[in-house]
Amino acid sequence: MRVDEYMYNVMRCTRCGMCRTKYNYYIERVCPTGEFSSGFEYNFPRGKVSIARGILEGDLQYSKELAEVLIMCVGCWSCMEQCGAKDTRTGLPLINPGEITEAMRADCVDLGLAPKAYQYLARNIENHNNPSGEDHKDRFKWADGLDIPTGKSDTILFVGCTPAYQRPEIAKNSANILKAAGVDFSILENEVCCGFPANSAGFINLAKEYAEKNGKALKDAGAKRVVFACSGCYRSMMIDYPKLVGKLPFKLIHITELINELIKEGKIKLKQGINQKVTYHDPCHLGRHLGLYSVPREIIKAIPKLKLIEMFPTEKNSWCCGSGGALKLVHPGMAVEIAGVKIKQAEKTGAKAIVSACPSCKTNITDAINKNGSKLKFYDITELVIKSMEAA
Amino acid sequence: MRVVKEHNPLYDSLVGIVGSRYVADQDFAVYAYSRESSAYPPEIPGIIVRPANTEEVSEIVKLANQTLTPLIPSGGRVSIHGNPPGVPGKSIVVDLTRMNKIIDIDEESMTVTAEAGIIINELDTELEKRGLHVETPAGPSYVVTLGGFISGVYGGGLIRKFSTGVYNNHILGLTVVLPDGRVLQTGGGPGRQIHTKKTFARDVAGPDITGIFLGDSGIFGIKTEATLKITQVLEFSKGGSYLFDSFDDLWRVQKGLMKIEPIPYYTVTGFHPRTTGRFCGEEAWSLLYKIEGNSQEEMDLKFQYLEKLVEEVEGKPGPMEMNETAIGYWGRSKVYGELLREFGNFITMGMWNWTEWIASIEDFPRIFLDMVEFLDKRYEEEGLDEYGCIRFDGYNPVERNYVYASTDIFFDDSIPECTKKVLKIGREFRERVLKSGAFLGVGAGYHLWDTTAAYWSPVFHDFIRTLKKTLDPNNILNPGFYKLEGGKK
Numbered sequence: 001m002r003v004d005e006y007m008y009n010v011m012r013c014t015r016c017g018m019c020r021t022k023y024n025y026y027i028e029r030v031c032p033t034g035e036f037s038s039g040f041e042y043n044f045p046r047g048k049v050s051i052a053r054g055i056l057e058g059d060l061q062y063s064k065e066l067a068e069v070l071i072m073c074v075g076c077w078s079c080m081e082q083c084g085a086k087d088t089r090t091g092l093p094l095i096n097p098g099e100i101t102e103a104m105r106a107d108c109v110d111l112g113l114a115p116k117a118y119q120y121l122a123r124n125i126e127n128h129n130n131p132s133g134e135d136h137k138d139r140f141k142w143a144d145g146l147d148i149p150t151g152k153s154d155t156i157l158f159v160g161c162t163p164a165y166q167r168p169e170i171a172k173n174s175a176n177i178l179k180a181a182g183v184d185f186s187i188l189e190n191e192v193c194c195g196f197p198a199n200s201a202g203f204i205n206l207a208k209e210y211a212e213k214n215g216k217a218l219k220d221a222g223a224k225r226v227v228f229a230c231s232g233c234y235r236s237m238m239i240d241y242p243k244l245v246g247k248l249p250f251k252l253i254h255i256t257e258l259i260n261e262l263i264k265e266g267k268i269k270l271k272q273g274i275n276q277k278v279t280y281h282d283p284c285h286l287g288r289h290l291g292l293y294s295v296p297r298e299i300i301k302a303i304p305k306l307k308l309i310e311m312f313p314t315e316k317n318s319w320c321c322g323s324g325g326a327l328k329l330v331h332p333g334m335a336v337e338i339a340g341v342k343i344k345q346a347e348k349t350g351a352k353a354i355v356s357a358c359p360s361c362k363t364n365i366t367d368a369i370n371k372n373g374s375k376l377k378f379y380d381i382t383e384l385v386i387k388s389m390e391a392a
Numbered sequence: 393m394r395v396v397k398e399h400n401p402l403y404d405s406l407v408g409i410v411g412s413r414y415v416a417d418q419d420f421a422v423y424a425y426s427r428e429s430s431a432y433p434p435e436i437p438g439i440i441v442r443p444a445n446t447e448e449v450s451e452i453v454k455l456a457n458q459t460l461t462p463l464i465p466s467g468g469r470v471s472i473h474g475n476p477p478g479v480p481g482k483s484i485v486v487d488l489t490r491m492n493k494i495i496d497i498d499e500e501s502m503t504v505t506a507e508a509g510i511i512i513n514e515l516d517t518e519l520e521k522r523g524l525h526v527e528t529p530a531g532p533s534y535v536v537t538l539g540g541f542i543s544g545v546y547g548g549g550l551i552r553k554f555s556t557g558v559y560n561n562h563i564l565g566l567t568v569v570l571p572d573g574r575v576l577q578t579g580g581g582p583g584r585q586i587h588t589k590k591t592f593a594r595d596v597a598g599p600d601i602t603g604i605f606l607g608d609s610g611i612f613g614i615k616t617e618a619t620l621k622i623t624q625v626l627e628f629s630k631g632g633s634y635l636f637d638s639f640d641d642l643w644r645v646q647k648g649l650m651k652i653e654p655i656p657y658y659t660v661t662g663f664h665p666r667t668t669g670r671f672c673g674e675e676a677w678s679l680l681y682k683i684e685g686n687s688q689e690e691m692d693l694k695f696q697y698l699e700k701l702v703e704e705v706e707g708k709p710g711p712m713e714m715n716e717t718a719i720g721y722w723g724r725s726k727v728y729g730e731l732l733r734e735f736g737n738f739i740t741m742g743m744w745n746w747t748e749w750i751a752s753i754e755d756f757p758r759i760f761l762d763m764v765e766f767l768d769k770r771y772e773e774e775g776l777d778e779y780g781c782i783r784f785d786g787y788n789p790v791e792r793n794y795v796y797a798s799t800d801i802f803f804d805d806s807i808p809e810c811t812k813k814v815l816k817i818g819r820e821f822r823e824r825v826l827k828s829g830a831f832l833g834v835g836a837g838y839h840l841w842d843t844t845a846a847y848w849s850p851v852f853h854d855f856i857r858t859l860k861k862t863l864d865p866n867n868i869l870n871p872g873f874y875k876l877e878g879g880k881k
Contacts (some may be wrong), residue, residue: 011806014743015429017470017535021511038413039442039490040421041469047424054423059434066420 001204001243002110003052003103009087009095010052019045019079019097027317028345030082032338033072033327043072045079045097052100055107067108067115073101074327074338075200076284076320098325105202117330118201125206129192130161131329139191142168148175152222153186158214158237160230160359161193167359173382174229174255180389181267183258185227190217196236199244200325211237211245218250225251227258229382231358235285254286256296256357259385263302270388273305278379279351280308281342281365282318283358296357296381303388309349311342319345321356323364332367339368346376353377355384400439402459402484409451414442414490425466425475425485431743431803431811432474432839437464437483442490446567446575446616452486453614454573456868463868465610467509467537472746473837476609476870488539491616494518501592503564505619508539525625527562539615542566544607560606562621565591568605568613571864578602579619591619604859609841611870612863626684628691629658633710634702635668635676641705642677643757648701650753650792656694658682664764664785672713679707680714743805745818747840748798751830756795759828760787763799766824770817779803779810796833819843838873845874 003010020031029035034044041047048070054060075098085094108114114122124133142164148157157178163171178185195210214237218226226248228234234254241248262268280300286292293315300308313319322328322338342365346354354365354376366378400417407415416422417439426434438461443449456463462478466487477483491509497519498504504526506515512528515538519526529541542563565579577583578601581591595601605612636642642662649657661680663671668678681698685691751759764785771777781804787797799821803814822832822840826847832840845853857876860867 008806012743012804014805015427015469017429017468021468021513021535038416040416040440040487041424042416042421046469050424050427051420054420054426054434060420060423063418063420065418069420 001099001103002107003055003100006052006100006103007056010049010056010100012085013046013049013053013095015046015050017046019049019083019095027078027082027313028319029341030078032074032076032078032320032322032341033334036322036334036337037072042069045073048073048101048104049095049097052104055104062104062108062111062113064113064115067105067113070101070105070108071115071117071325071327071330073098074284074320074322074324074335075102076324077288078284078317078320081288081316102200102202105200106204107202109202109204114202115330118203118326121197121201121326121329122203122206125193125195125198125203125210129210130165131193131197131326132161132165134161134165136192139164140187140189142171143175143187146172146175146179148179149186150189151186153184154222154224155183155185156218156221156223156226157185157187158194158218158226158228158230158233159187159191160228160233162232162359162363163229167362167380170359170362170380170382171229173380173386174227177255177259177262177268177382177385177389178227181262183262183267186221188214188217188221192217194230194233194236195244196232196240197326199236199240204244207240208244211241215241215245215248218248223250225253228252228254229359231283231285232360235289238290254290254292254295254357256286256292256299256381259382260295260298263299268385268389270303270385272388274303274384274388275305276353277307277309277349277351278353278355278384279311279346279349280314281311281321281346281354281356281361282315283356283361284318284320284324286357287318288316296355299381299385300355303384306384306388309351311345311349313345321358321361321364321368323360328360328364335364336368336371339364340372343368343372343374343376347374351376353379355379355381357381402439402455402461405455405459406439406441406452406484409455410441410443410448414444416440422485425469425487428472428475428837429470429744430472430474430837431745431805431815432837435475435477436480437478437485438481440485440487442487444490446569449486449488449491449569449614449616450573450575452484453569453571453868456484457572457866460866461868462871463614464870465539465543465614467540467543468511468535470535471540471837472744473840476838476873478871486614488614488616489537492537495617496590497522497524497622498590498592499524501590502622503590503592503619504622505591505617506538507617508537508542508615510538512536512538512541519622520625523625524622526620526622538618542606542615542618543610561594563602563606563618564594564621565619566602566605566615567617568615570613571866571869575616576601576613578605581619609838609870609873611860611873611876614869626686628686628688629682629684630691630695631680631682631715633681633714634679634707635674635710635714636679636705636707637676639677639757639761641707642679644705645679645698645701645707646789647753648704649698650789652697655791656683656697658684659788660698661786661788664783666783667785668714670782670784672711674711678710678714680710743803743811745801745803745814746798747800747818747822747825748796748833749822749825749830750790750794750796750833751828752794753789753792755829756787756797759825759830760795760797762828763797763821763825767799767817767821770820774813774817776801776803776810776813776817779807779813781810781814841874845876 037043080096087094121131129136159171195207199207322335328335426436462483488509491507495505568576579591580593580596659682663678665675669675782802784800832844
């Protein structure tokens with residue numbers, strides 16, 4: 001979407017500031033990039049919405065400098081959550097500065113003002129079908145020796161670029177859990193980037209092209225249900241695809257949702273105890289974007305001896321890990337600084353490990369653990385399930 | 393050919409003071425500071441600077457004097473009646489939010505000293521971890537900074553606990569960068585008595601210099617630190633509501649409470665039936681109360697006074713929605729913030745035109761009822777209901793001396809005709825308030841004070857102008873405020 005499509009929303013922002021400062025006991029800080037930047041208004045959601053208004057009213061024009069500033073949003077939607085104002089026409093959130101920022105990025109792309117880092121990301125998708133420029137032929141290297149079918153199936157495991165290249169253990173664990181639970185599934189031989197990074201960076205046409213490619217591949221594979229190992233891909237197909245190519249005619253489900261179903265059906269039995277105190281980090285894409293808070297917690301609680309201690313803040317008020325919106329690519333130092341806050345929050349709980357369900361969160365939080373010399377461990381939730389499970 | 397935009401002429405000098413990270417002059421950067429939380433037109437500054445300490449503020453002020461550049465101090469940016477314009481395109485906005493540290497919490501003397509850029513809610517939250525409390529404004533405490541509160545640009549004067557009075561009696565001393573760059577420390581502390589180590593009292597033994605800077609809208613100096621009285625958090629509290637058949641019944645209860653010594657309530661807010669209806673669906677005059685105490689017994693005893701007065705006029709307990717509002721709305725930071733979030737039926741409407749005014753006990757009923765009638769009439773004439781505008785009419789006795797009233801219009805700022813009409817009615821309303829003998833008080837901003845200053849007595853106006861001219865001969869700080877004519881432009 002372009003910013004003029006948000007006119008109704010932008011014009012209704014009162015600039016009250018709820019989106020930029022702590023206002024209650026349930027949250028520490030609202031905007032990760034605002035807090036770790038130079039702190040000018042334009043670094044915060046309120047300032048970005050003001051800028052959008054300036055653009056819409058013709059008082060401001062896009063520039064390369066502004067396009068660089070627009071990178072400074074991780075798309076965590078914490079600001080939208082704290083704003084709380086509702087669109088009286090739809091009952092949906094009235095102002096989502098994250099989406100408005102993405103729309104301004106799209107305008108910048110249209111005007112040839114996209115930042116170099118975003119151009120690099122888009123070129124990688126175009127040339128290699130993934131945002132980090134990995135060789136496409138290595139996309140299923142993680143599956144070597146696992147004997148995972150690639151033909152037609154009702155259930156398709158959509159792996160995603162980050163698990164495929166950077167976090168192969170999440171791809172492997174996801175596939176192994178499905179296999180062990182007796183789920184008949186296959187992976188897409190022609191799986192490509194879901195398009196989320198392109199869409200977030202403002203390359204709408206590219207995102208659309210990739211949404212079409214995946215939609216067709218899934219259709220050709222006979223999918224009735226698509227299971228996601230990556231929270232970003234899941235979020236993309238749930239939220240972005242309906243706007244880009246229309247709602248997909250398949251059931252879309254995150255791996256944690258399927259695991260939870262399989263546990264309840266007795267197809268996954270968690271017998272092996274894990275005697276540890278852990279805390280759960282809500283990935284923004286699963287939590288604030290899709291409202292998936294209880295499912296991962298139910299899984300953690302189902303693992304014998306594993307004790308969940310909640311962090312403060314948590315769920316809808318959770319602090320983002322800092323890797324979203326391609327910030328990890330463009331400003332890796334800032335991304336790790338943001339995750340450093342999460343480390344402190346987790347350490348305060350007395351837990352020995354952080355558990356989450358997002359490959360990007362895993363990478364960035366692990367980097368922050370190392371940078372901060374923390375003794376915390378990080379587990380993707382599939383890793384704990386594998387450790388504990390015994391197939392029925 | 394790529395056009396390279398030149399920096400503001402003061403860019404390098406300001407970078408020399410605070411470093412390049414904290415100076416911004418790009419068009420989008422200054423635009424983001426052009427509006428605060430109101431529908432007034434944008435006022436675009438020339439450059440923004442974010443100092444880290446009093447010394448840097450002092451250097452910035454000196455630079456402004458050398459170059460005759462206006463300075464606009466900025467905090468939480470919710471003045472709700474427009475930005476001071478300074479000289480559009482030229483002014484330096486001094487964004488003080490980087491100065492947000494708590495300097496000292498003195499649990500012996502029961503004082504806290506903090507930098508002016510701290511958000512009051514955050515200060516209160518930190519204190520509450522130690523069982524302590526600092527007065528916070530009734531307005532959006534989640535974003536109002538200490539400096540903005542003190543200066544009266546938002547919430548100056550009015551604190552949330554109406555029972556204990558207003559006008560910043562809890563502010564003991566300030567560190568102020570004067571318009572010539574010198575740093576003054578007011579209050580009973582080292583600024584007044586060179587052998588004293590800490591500020592522990594208001595301006596003892598001499599004139600109350602602190603008071604000059606309270607509610608000054610930033611024209612006499614930039615506040616960089618403040619020392620405030622703190623209190624213990626009262627552990628016991630009770631909130632609720634009552635509904636009444638008439639304004640007279642409600643007013644009788646409130647007046648009765650005001651006469652008791654000590655005042656038994658934390659707050660007792662009255663609402664017009666239309667506003668009550670928005671809270672709970674039932675249109676009646678209503679009273680929200682909040683009572684606090686050191687023990688259950690103390691609180692119950694205070695409550696008995698209220699109950700007795702309510703029984704005399706046959707008021708009835710309000711519904712659950714009202715009670716929840718009472719507990720939250722005037723509660724401490726945590727509940728208040730959460731309630732504001734649920735305040736969607738007002739906020740979702742969009743922009744607000746907020747007018748807060750103060751009248752004597754004697755004049756209040758007459759003025760309040762006249763104002764409601766006036767607004768009803770003007771609403772109808774201008775067809776504001778057709779735009780879906782929402783009214784909010786409430787008031788609160790302050791200690792035993794006067795009443796603070798708030799009449800607000802929530803409207804759709806995206807409809808220019810609607811905005812124009814609301815701003816017009818708002819102006820008419822404020823003129824009428826002033827002509828009725830009341831004051832426009834809190835929730836201030838440029839346009840509100842402008843109206844107020846027009847009703848100053850000639851001697852008062854001349855006194856303020858003389859003071860401004862003496863302190864700020866170059867008219868550097870917030871020029872144009874109050875339409876004072878002194879100083880070089």
